[in-house]
Amino acid sequence: MERCFKIFRFDPENGSVPLYREYRIDVQPDWRILDCIHEIKWKLDGTLSFRRSCAHGVCGSDAMMINGKNRLACRTLVRDLKKRGVIRIDPLKGFPVIKDLIVDSDAFFERNEAVKPWFVNNDRPPEKERLQSPEERDRIDEPTKCILCGSCTSACPTYWYDKAYLGPAALLKAHRFIFDSRDQAGEERLEILNDLTGPYKCHTIFNCVETCPKEINVTGAIAELKMEILRSRLRKKSKSGR
Amino acid sequence: MTTISSPVLHRHDVLIVGAGGAGLRAALEASDGADVAVLSKVFPSRSHTGAAQGGIAAALGNVDDDSCEKHIFDTVKGSDYLGDQDAIEVLCSEAPQTVYELEHLGVPFSRLPDGRISQRPFGGHSATRACHAADRTGHVILHTLYEHCLRKEVRFYSEYYALSLIREEGSVEGVVAWDVVHGGIHLFHAKAVLLATGGYGRVFKTTSNAHANTGDGMAMAYAAGIPLEDMEFIQFHPTGIYKLGILITEGARGEGGILLNGHAERFMERYAPSMKDIAPRDVVSRAIYREIRENRGIGGKDYVHLDIRHMGKKKILEKLPDIHSFALTYIGVDAIREPIPVQPTAHYAMGGIPTDVDGRVVVDDKGTPVPGLYAAGECACVSVHGGNRLGCNSLLDIVVFGKRAGRRILTDIGGLGMPGPAADVADAVCLRIEDLLSGSGEETAAGIRSLLQEVMMFRCSVFRNEQLLREAQADLARLRTRYAGIRIMDRGRVCNTDLIEAWELGDLLSLAETMVAGALARKESRGAHFREDYPDRDDENFLKHTLVRKGAEGPEISYKPVVITRFQPRERTY
Ligand SMILES: Cc1cc2nc3c(=O)[nH]c(=O)nc-3n(C[C@H](O)[C@H](O)[C@H](O)COP(=O)(O)OP(=O)(O)OC[C@H]3O[C@@H](n4cnc5c(N)ncnc54)[C@H](O)[C@@H]3O)c2cc1C
Ligand code: SF4
Numbered sequence: 001m002e003r004c005f006k007i008f009r010f011d012p013e014n015g016s017v018p019l020y021r022e023y024r025i026d027v028q029p030d031w032r033i034l035d036c037i038h039e040i041k042w043k044l045d046g047t048l049s050f051r052r053s054c055a056h057g058v059c060g061s062d063a064m065m066i067n068g069k070n071r072l073a074c075r076t077l078v079r080d081l082k083k084r085g086v087i088r089i090d091p092l093k094g095f096p097v098i099k100d101l102i103v104d105s106d107a108f109f110e111r112n113e114a115v116k117p118w119f120v121n122n123d124r125p126p127e128k129e130r131l132q133s134p135e136e137r138d139r140i141d142e143p144t145k146c147i148l149c150g151s152c153t154s155a156c157p158t159y160w161y162d163k164a165y166l167g168p169a170a171l172l173k174a175h176r177f178i179f180d181s182r183d184q185a186g187e188e189r190l191e192i193l194n195d196l197t198g199p200y201k202c203h204t205i206f207n208c209v210e211t212c213p214k215e216i217n218v219t220g221a222i223a224e225l226k227m228e229i230l231r232s233r234l235r236k237k238s239k240s241g242r
Numbered sequence: 243m244t245t246i247s248s249p250v251l252h253r254h255d256v257l258i259v260g261a262g263g264a265g266l267r268a269a270l271e272a273s274d275g276a277d278v279a280v281l282s283k284v285f286p287s288r289s290h291t292g293a294a295q296g297g298i299a300a301a302l303g304n305v306d307d308d309s310c311e312k313h314i315f316d317t318v319k320g321s322d323y324l325g326d327q328d329a330i331e332v333l334c335s336e337a338p339q340t341v342y343e344l345e346h347l348g349v350p351f352s353r354l355p356d357g358r359i360s361q362r363p364f365g366g367h368s369a370t371r372a373c374h375a376a377d378r379t380g381h382v383i384l385h386t387l388y389e390h391c392l393r394k395e396v397r398f399y400s401e402y403y404a405l406s407l408i409r410e411e412g413s414v415e416g417v418v419a420w421d422v423v424h425g426g427i428h429l430f431h432a433k434a435v436l437l438a439t440g441g442y443g444r445v446f447k448t449t450s451n452a453h454a455n456t457g458d459g460m461a462m463a464y465a466a467g468i469p470l471e472d473m474e475f476i477q478f479h480p481t482g483i484y485k486l487g488i489l490i491t492e493g494a495r496g497e498g499g500i501l502l503n504g505h506a507e508r509f510m511e512r513y514a515p516s517m518k519d520i521a522p523r524d525v526v527s528r529a530i531y532r533e534i535r536e537n538r539g540i541g542g543k544d545y546v547h548l549d550i551r552h553m554g555k556k557k558i559l560e561k562l563p564d565i566h567s568f569a570l571t572y573i574g575v576d577a578i579r580e581p582i583p584v585q586p587t588a589h590y591a592m593g594g595i596p597t598d599v600d601g602r603v604v605v606d607d608k609g610t611p612v613p614g615l616y617a618a619g620e621c622a623c624v625s626v627h628g629g630n631r632l633g634c635n636s637l638l639d640i641v642v643f644g645k646r647a648g649r650r651i652l653t654d655i656g657g658l659g660m661p662g663p664a665a666d667v668a669d670a671v672c673l674r675i676e677d678l679l680s681g682s683g684e685e686t687a688a689g690i691r692s693l694l695q696e697v698m699m700f701r702c703s704v705f706r707n708e709q710l711l712r713e714a715q716a717d718l719a720r721l722r723t724r725y726a727g728i729r730i731m732d733r734g735r736v737c738n739t740d741l742i743e744a745w746e747l748g749d750l751l752s753l754a755e756t757m758v759a760g761a762l763a764r765k766e767s768r769g770a771h772f773r774e775d776y777p778d779r780d781d782e783n784f785l786k787h788t789l790v791r792k793g794a795e796g797p798e799i800s801y802k803p804v805v806i807t808r809f810q811p812r813e814r815t816y
C-alpha cells in the first residue's frame with residue numbers, strides 16, 4: 001500500500017531554511033518506520049540523514065518524533081500508526097538539529113556524566129562475587145534497561161525551557177546507582193542532585209514515562225529520588241545532632 | 243563541490259578503534275598508564291555488544307558442578323578442533339576471574355536466591371555456565387565498561403569513522419579517519435593502535451547484526467597487507483525471527499525451549515540425541531535447513547517453530563523479557579501463548595585479524611608481530627572459536643582478550659616511538675573520498691549492497707559447494723566492477739551517511755571475497771563451514787588455519803598450523 005511520509009529536512013551546508021519534504025512509497029503494515037526511511041534513502045533520496053544501528057530497539061540511535069510522539073523508528077511499525085493520512089517525522093524536540101533527523105546530543109550526554117554515572121565501592125572486593133539478593137537486584141532492574149535514546153529528556157517541557165535541568169535520563173542513571181545495594185557513593189550523588197538542577201525540577205508531567213521505549217517508570221524513579229534526598233537530609237541531621 | 247581541506251592532527255599514546263566490549267575493556271586497562279583515545283563510528287553505548295542477550299560463559303559452578311577443564315574441552319570440541327588450545331586454555335581459565343571482576347565493576351548480573359550470580363545452560367556447554375543479566379547481558383556489560391572509562395577520563399571521539407591504517411615500514415603508526423558529524427579528514431598518530439571494530443554480519447541478507455557491523459577493521463588490516471585468518475567460518479545462529487533475522491537468544495532453549503518442525507516433531511532428537519536443542523549452533527542450523535529442505539518446515543515454508551510456552555508466563559517474563567517483547571512487537575507473536583517462527587540468521591565471524599593471546603597482530607605461522615598494531619574482539623582471530631563458536635564465549639573473549647591487549651600495550655609502549663606527522667599519509671584516502679563524492683556513475687551503494695547480501699546468502703551460507711562458490715566468485719567480480727561506477731547522492735560534508743554507506747560497502751565486498759576464497763580452498767566440512775561436495779572433516783589435509791592475503795590478482799591463500807596441546811581431534815557428536 002502507498003503511504004505518504006512528510007519528513008523534516010534541514011541542510012546546514014546549503015544555507016537553506018528547514019522545510020518538510022513529502023515522499024510517497026509502497027510499504028507493508030509490518031514494516032518498521034526505519035525500513036520506510038531506509039526505502040526512501042536507498043531508492044529515492046540519498047541525502048536524507050538519520051542515525052540507526054541495531055534495528056531492533058536496543059541501541060538507542062534512532063529516537064525521533066513520529067506523528068508527534070517520540071519513538072524509536074526501529075520499534076514502531078506502520079501498523080502501529082493511524083491507518084490513513086501522512087506519517088510525519090521530525091527530529092527530537094529540544095535538541096539542536098544538525099542535519100535532517102540528526103540532532104546534537106552532546107548536552108544530553110554531558111548531563112548524564114554529571115551524576116557520576118559509574119559504580120563506586122571502595123572496599124577490597126571479595127575473592128568471588130559480591131552477594132546481592134534477587135530482591136536487591138530487582139530494585140535496579142528498570143533503570144538498567146535504559147538505552148540512552150534521549151526520548152524522555154526530549155519530551156520533557158521542563159527541559160525545553162530550563163537547560164540547567166539534568167533531565168529524566170540523567171536522573172534515572174543516578175537512580176540506578178543510588179539504589180544499588182552494592183554502591184557506596186549514594187550520598188555524594190544525592191548531594192549533586194540536591195540542587196536546582198535535580199529532581200525538584202520535575203513537575204510530574206509523565207511525558208517521559210509515556211514516551212520511553214523501554215517502558216521505564218522514569219517519573220516514579222524521580223519521585224523516589226526526591227524522597228531519598230529528604231531521607232539523606234534527615235540522616236545527616238540526626239548524625240550532627242548527636 | 244569543495245575539495246577536502248588538510249587533515250586535522252591528533253596524537254595519543256594509544257588509539258583504540260571501536261567502543262564495544264573489546265575496545266572499552268582494553269581502554270580501561272591501558273588508561274592505567276597511558277593517554278588513551280577511543281574512536282567509534284557510533285556513540286559507545288550504541289555498539290553492538292549491547293545487543294548480546296544470553297550471557298557470558300565462566301565455570302563458576304554456582305548452579306551445578308563445573309570446572310575450567312570442562313569449559314576448555316567443550317570449547318575445543320565446539321570449535322571442531324580448529325581452535326588453538328593454548329589460547330582456549332587462557333580464555334577458559336581466566337573466565338571466572340573475569341566475570342568476578344565485571345561484578346566488582348558493578349555489572350548487575352541476575353542473582354540466585356543466595357545472592358550469587360545466576361547461571362543457565364547454553365548450547366554446547368556441558369554444565370550450567372552462562373552468567374547473565376536477564377536477556378540483556380551485553381547491554382549491562384557495555385554500559386558498565388563505558389561508565390568506568392568515563393571515570394578514568396578516557397578521551398572519546400564518537401562518530402568518527404576510521405578509514406585506513408597508517409603503515410610505515412612495517413609498523414603501524416596511526417589511523418586516518420572521517421569526522422562523520424562535521425565532515426573532514428583527521429589524522430590520528432599513536433604509538434599503539436588497537437582494532438576492536440566487531441563483526442560483519444551485514445554481508446548477508448538475513449542477520450542478527452546491526453547496520454554498523456560491516457567489518458571495517460578487518461578490511462582496513464587486509465587493505466594494509468595484513469592477512470586475515472579463517473574467514474570462511476561464519477556462524478549462523480539457529481533462531482533468528484523469521485524474515486527479520488532479529489535474534490532469539492539460545493538462552494531461550496537453555497531455559498527449556500524446544501524446536502518443532504511442521505509435523506510438530508522435536509526434530510533435534512534425531513540430530514543430536516544427547517544435547518538435543520542445545521547442541522552447538524552449526525549442528526542446529528544445519529538441522530533446521532535440512533528439515534526445511536525435506537519439506538518439514540512450518541506449512542512447507544522456510545522456517546520452524548521455537549516453543550517456550552511450557553516455561554509459563556512468570557518465568558518467560560522474568561528470564562526472557564526482551565525476547566517476549568521482540569516477538570510481540572515485530573511479528574505480533576505472544577510467546578507465552580504461541581510458538582515463535584524462526585530461521586537461521588548470520589550471526590558471528592569466527593575468523594578475523596590473526597593475533598596472539600596478548601592481542602598482538604601476527605602475520606604468519608612464526609608469530610611475527612606487526613609493531614604497533616593490536617586487535618581484540620570479534621574482529622580478531624586468536625583463535626579461540628575455531629570452526630564454530632560456543633554461545634556466551636564471545637562476550638568472554640572480548641573482555642578477556644580486550645584486557646590482555648590493553649595490558650600488553652602498556653608493557654610495549656615504552657619501546658614504541660611516537661611517529662612524526664608525515665603530512666602525505668592521508669593523500670590517498672582523501673583522493674578516494676573525493677572520487678566517491680564526485681562519482682558520476684549510475685550505481686547506488688544500496689543497490690549493490692542488496693545484491694551482495696543475496697549472493698552471500700544463497701551461495702555462501704550454511705550449505706556450500708564448488709559450483710555455488712564459483713558462481714559467488716563470479717558474482718563478486720561483477721559487483722566489484724559495478725562498485726567502481728558508484729554515485730553518491732549526498733554531496734555534502736555534514737552527516738553524510740550516504741558516503742559512509744558507500745565506504746562500508748567497499749569493505750563488505752573485500753571481506754566477501756576473502757570468505758569465498760577461503761571456502762573454495764577448504765575442501766572439507768568443519769564446524770560452520772559445510773561443503774556438500776566434501777561432507778566430512780579431513781584432519782589429514784585441513785586441520786590448519788587459513789590465511790588470506792590481498793594479492794595483485796585477488797585473495798591469496800596460505801595456511802598455518804593449529805595449536806594442539808592436550809586434546810587430539812576426535813569425532814564430534816552431541
Ligand atoms: C544479537 C546478538 C546477540 C549476541 N549475544 C551474545 C551472547 O549472549 N553472548 C556472547 O558471548 N556473545 C553474544 N553475541 C556476540 C557478541 O555480542 C559480539 O561478538 C561482541 O559483542 C562483539 O564485541 P566487539 O567489542 O568485538 O564489537 P562491537 O560491540 O560490535 O563494537 C564494534 C565497535 O567498533 C566501532 N567501529 C566499527 N567500525 C568502525 C570504524 N570504521 N571506525 C570507527 N569505529 C568503528 C563501532 O562503532 C563499535 O563501537 C551476540 C551477538 C549478536 C549480534
Ligand atoms: S529512560 Fe527510556 S526514554 Fe529515557 S533515555 Fe532511557 S530508554 Fe530512552
Ligand code: FES
Pocket residue numbers: 051052053054055056057058059060061062063072073074075
Ligand atoms: S536502531 Fe538501535 S534503537 Fe533503533
